[in-house]
Amino acid sequence: MNTKVQDNFKSYKKSPTVPLNVSDQRLLEASQQFQKKQGKGTVDVWWLFDDGGLTLLIPYLLTNKKRWKDCKIRVFIGGKINRIDHDRRAMATLLSKFRIDFSDITVLGDINTKPKKEHLSAFEEMIEPYRLKEDDMEQEAAERLKNSEPWRITDNELELYRAKTNRQIRLNELLKEHSSTANLIVMSLPLARKGAVSSALYMAWLEALSKDLPPILLVRGNHQSVLTFYS
Structure with missing residues (x-):
C-alpha cells in the first residue's frame, strides 16, 4: 500500500467524515474483507492438478475456523464429457477418505474449449506494451533489446505457449460462470x-486467470502428500 493511501486511511480513521476516493475505498474494503465472519457462502476449490493435496487441505483448515465455519466447500475438477459421472464418484470417494466435507463436486468437461474471441483480443491488447516483436526488427537490434529487457514477451514464446495462454483465459470464463458468488476461490497456481x-x-497469465473475480488464492504444492487417510 503506497504512502498516499496509508495517509488517507489514517485520516479516515481519525475523522470518518473524510471522504475516500473510489480506489482508496476499494482498498479499504478489501483490507477488511476477511476480518469479519463470512456467513453462509462457499469456498470454491478448483483442483486442476494433483499437487499432494495442499489445494484441498487449506480450504478444509480454513472452514474449521470460526469466521468461515458457515461456508461450504465446493470442488471443481477437470474431466472428460463421457466420464463425468465416473470422475465425480471417484472424487467423492477420495474426499471421503480424506474426511473432507463438501457440498458439491462439479466436473468440467469443457475445460479445454477455446476461449471466446473477445477475451482473446482483450489478452492480446493487455500484453501489447510488453511484447518484443523481434520479427519486425533487425536481428541484432532484437537481441540487444532482449538482453537488456529479458522480461519482454517474444513472438516465438507467445506462439510456443499459445495453448497455455488459452487455458488461463478459458478458466477465467469458467470461474465467472461457476464461482462469481464465492466468498473465496482456491485454485491451482x-x-x-x-x-x-x-x-x-x-x-x-495470472491477470487473465483472476480478472473480475472474488478473492482468489493460488496454491501450488510440491507433490509431496499433505493428506493421509486410514484404509
Whole structure:
C-alpha cells in the first residue's frame, strides 16, 4: 500500500467524515474483507492438478475456523464429457477418505474449449506494451533489446505457449460462470519454469486467470502428500 493511501486511511480513521476516493475505498474494503465472519457462502476449490493435496487441505483448515465455519466447500475438477459421472464418484470417494466435507463436486468437461474471441483480443491488447516483436526488427537490434529487457514477451514464446495462454483465459470464463458468488476461490497456481517463460507473460497469465473475480488464492504444492487417510 503506497504512502498516499496509508495517509488517507489514517485520516479516515481519525475523522470518518473524510471522504475516500473510489480506489482508496476499494482498498479499504478489501483490507477488511476477511476480518469479519463470512456467513453462509462457499469456498470454491478448483483442483486442476494433483499437487499432494495442499489445494484441498487449506480450504478444509480454513472452514474449521470460526469466521468461515458457515461456508461450504465446493470442488471443481477437470474431466472428460463421457466420464463425468465416473470422475465425480471417484472424487467423492477420495474426499471421503480424506474426511473432507463438501457440498458439491462439479466436473468440467469443457475445460479445454477455446476461449471466446473477445477475451482473446482483450489478452492480446493487455500484453501489447510488453511484447518484443523481434520479427519486425533487425536481428541484432532484437537481441540487444532482449538482453537488456529479458522480461519482454517474444513472438516465438507467445506462439510456443499459445495453448497455455488459452487455458488461463478459458478458466477465467469458467470461474465467472461457476464461482462469481464465492466468498473465496482456491485454485491451482499455473506452473512456469524459470528461464522458459518471461515474467511478463507469466504475470499476464495470472491477470487473465483472476480478472473480475472474488478473492482468489493460488496454491501450488510440491507433490509431496499433505493428506493421509486410514484404509
